[in-house]
Amino acid sequence: MMDFAHSGYGTGREALLAATVHVVARKGLRGMTYRAVAEVAGVNNTLVAHHFGTRDALIEAALQWSVAQSIGLSGLQNLPAGEDDFCRSIMALIRDNPDMQTFQYEMILEARRRPELAGAVKNLYESYISTLAAGLDSLGFSSEPGLAQAAFAALDGLVLQLIAGVDEQAVERAIRTLWGILAQPANTRTLTPLPSQ
Known part of the structure; x- marks a missing residue:
């Protein structure tokens, strides 16, 4: 699994976007949840909703x-x-x-x-x-x-x-x-x- 804290993407919005790309590439769009993205990015899943609001906006x-x-x-x-x-x-x-x-x-x-x-x-x-x-x-x-x-x-x-x-x-x-x-x-x-x- 990619280490997003040390990947150059930081820990904020960009890390969440990179994590989304990783999750969808590995699990497909149906496997993309806030929880899965947050887990890959190493953050709390409420941060995903805070930054993007909706799943569609994140996608x-x-x-x-x-x-x-x-x-x-x-x-x-x-x-x-x-x-x-x-x-x-x-x-x-x-x-x-x-x-x-x-x-x-x-x-x-x-x-x-x-x-x-x-x-x-x-x-x-x-x-x-x-x-x-x-x-x-x-x-x-x-x-x-x-x-x-x-x-x-x-x-x-x-x-x-x-x-x-x-x-x-x-x-x-x-x-x-x-x-x-x-x-x-x-x-x-x-x-x-x-x-x-």
Whole structure:
């Protein structure tokens, strides 16, 4: 179990958000109670209610917090300029933060059952995609419409595969392939548009 008192998250609101992420990643949303969060954070469960009021407010705050943390840790806005560093940074993000990624997937799936989470999930994707678009621009990669979204969709799927236990070497090869596609000049990139329906 993570020691939140010594994790750099402190003992206040941020520790409760980190504990929420951990609990949901391990037990699913149905296993997230004030008591479970307080136990992981090492505080009294009345403190959870004091900081957030409702379970839904805690869930939404934890989702926003996890996205901000994940984007900060990912370096998507300041992407490394080489394939090896790019691949290493993406793989490290996944290896070092599996609970954060698992928590976000739990929330994405839960939004299908609970429409009140749809706005927060939409913001999650918009945040990641706009950050990645800025990172691609900083490298001088062409950012034709849809490129950042397509690249993020690929990374999102690869992260899910790693969390699910798919072969790490295969995922790394796919990340390198994505880098190769992104690094191509726009006029030579071979992206085939989908046929009109």
